[in-house]
Amino acid sequence: MTTTIAYLGPPGTFSEEAARAYAGSKPDTSYLPLTTTAAVVTAIETGAASVGVLPIENLLEGSVTFTLDLLIHEAEGLRIAGETVIPIRQYLVTRPGLTLQDITVLYAHPQSLAQCRRFVERCLPHAATVASLSNSAAPAEALA
Template identity: 55%
Template sequence: MLRLAYLGPPGTFTEEAALRYAEREPAELIAFGSMPALVSAVETGLADRAILPIENSLEGTVSTTVDLLIHETDLKICAELILPVRHFLLAHPGTRLEEIRVVLSHPQALGQCRRFLERCLPHAEQVAALSTAAAVAEVMRSDDRSRAAIGTLRAAELYGAAVLARDIQDQKSNATRFVVLALEDAEPTGVDRTSLCFTVKRNVPGALVEVLNELAVAQIQMTKVESRPMKSVLGEYVFLVDIEGHRKDPHIAAALQRMAEKAAEIKIFGSYPRDEDGLNGTRALRD
């Protein structure tokens, strides 16, 4: 059976994504304490694949995952999964909202619930945790009723927390895109996405446009482009791009080759099936 690593403890959104992915392919779920540990688990054979969040519709790119792909690993993206995100304010049973003075959660969750926190708990201190589930577990281990956590409904059930407020995310269509990492990416399906990054040559005017123009010339749809600091010298960036199609499609392969000739460096994160069902589901929530 497939061994699938996810960010624990049980009750995280990543576990929810892992459970959803296991509906596609039966898997044994193995919890790890950090996202770098997930990558190491696959690299060392402790797991066959790992599932990590890479992008949220409200907060944007998950920098830890992207930086791992850019700088730390040669694992490939073999699948994606788009999951609607619902946030709940959780605390000890019997706790009233006006008692809350501290709110714990993962930084992404705190950011996704910014409006609720500003309006309903403007004086509460916001404390970052390693995961939403870890925040719920910490709150429930303490007898301090002035503390609450933002987490999932599953976390509430697992740790015995009460729901003080539900669906507190800023947008009801809030969704997170997860990627599955493995030693190899996926074979073409006809409905694929390819993710990559590249750097441009120094002191060359229009260098970025020259690289990206190869996609336009080949009529390849670009669905995402953004920059990240190189973490070496101030002012130097790596550019992240998602395109429709598979790296083995002839026109994609040719365009990527031309991009490589014009870029300083290029790295293909992988080609994988697009989660059209997940994307359509989040659009339905918005509409």
């Protein structure tokens, strides 16, 4: 029987990494990337997925309150079945040859912007920040 794990997508996100870490080497596992936390919960409730992986907290910014609120107030009948901890490393990606001073706009997921706030304030105070749906989508948004 295939286990389908829904996660906050798109592919290449920390949530996908956590989903794969949670599954380990279990055979017959498929992954379902979804665009919102609510969609992950709905996938479990409707049977489209048997497991969902959602961000709950991180060491720098604390609780991911939207996820907690959703689980507490709207996800009736669901329970937290486990925890997976993954190391998070943020990287600044630019076109070749750019310096920090050349960067005028920084695209990233809001959680990542918050996690990197001190670096951005110190090294990129001149750059505007734009919230992206995910860090893996941010480079394409920057090039659009």
